Amino acid sequence: MQDLDIQPPVNPLPPAVILMFLAIAGVEAGLTLGEAGLIGGPGAVGWRLGLIRDFAFSGEIFDWMLANGQWPLSEVRRLVTYPFVHLGFTHGLFAMVLLLALGKMVAEVMGQVAFVAIFVLSGVGGAAIYALLLNDPVWLAGAYPNAYGLIGGYSFVMWRHLAGRGTQQYRAFSLIAVLMGIQLVWGVFFETGTMWVAELAGFFCGFGLCFLLAPGEWARIRAKLQRR
Template sequence: MAHDEPPFEPPVNPLPPVVVVLFLIIAGVEAALTLGEAGLIGGPQAVGWRLGLVRDWGFSGDIFDAMVSQGRWPLEHLARLLTYPFIHLTFTHALIAIVLMLALGKMCAEVMGQFAMLALFVLSGIGGALAYALLLDDPVWLVGAYPAVYGLIGGYSFLLWRRLAGTGSQQFRAFSLIGVLMGLQLVWSLFADVGNGWVAELAGFVTGFALCFIAAPGEWAKILTRLRQR
């Protein structure tokens, strides 16, 4: 008599497709750059691939300021708002961003939905870059997924903030993660020049948190209810 086989349960919950796509893009770009720098692909010119990508697809506050002053908005430069999160300065720079994106992206996509998670990632990246350009006069190019990932941290913080409000707990605890990360940035700045990227990251967090008032489950319905009551 055959025994019924127990249902198969994967040891790791599958990632939402949108998170997988973002992972493949970021990891694919970094893999090509790392292999090129190691001399395994692309020949001698591959050593300059990373700087070329930063120049062609990274975000420049100076270029954005020029567009504002001239009132001209070429698509090739507007595209930088969307492309800069997929370029990183080193393998480690990319690896940390990927790990954070996988963990936070999975949580946001499962709770809010994949479209909301993608919107959070993209719009937080844009918000971080705009803050970097408008609040600073820094000639250093902005690259890396961190402002977008910090937007996902904003999403995580919003969900925790809402849950704590429902249980009557102290809501400021929802901001412990961003507080720790900003604290680590401050400590690290005592030993090395960390630059002004933290401005874009903090702006990404604020953007992500604010977007959740629309994107989080049930929030849009609350807004519509309030509008009908007026």
């Protein structure tokens, strides 16, 4: 009997993407169930605010640390922990969708270590640049700067692909252009705040990191330096 080549109906996700997704989804599931009164009792209603207070990112705290040269771990960790706490279920849901869609592509093309590095460092860079450029007291929460870093990774892959085909490379930035356009239109009608600064900074961090993390980039850089 001839062996059947059975393909899974859904392409499997890289383990690193699954773990990052489960970390975000697990926190959000607990908070949502608590707010619905299904776990934790009456005190669960305040879990989200408590996590935001303890783990979200504050530009004012960052400015204080920078001005005083003091970097307590309890505050520095906010640069890494804020993507795992969201403002609400919908806020977290869209971040998780972006993570799954873009994380899969970045991890498969560049490797899982590169995916984790881009995801984490884009969030760190996005928050730090947000704090340095603005004096906004609003705290950052949610994985959107990290997800925009993955968009930077996606744009880098497209940029290299279009360069190899000899076509116009600016098309690689169509996704970020559309998203920023939506942000602009949305801001005309609603108060959207300044989180877009952290998101755009995350995008540029993700794109820039690809020059160090994408396969073959180090060899490309060395070859260029040797020709000079």
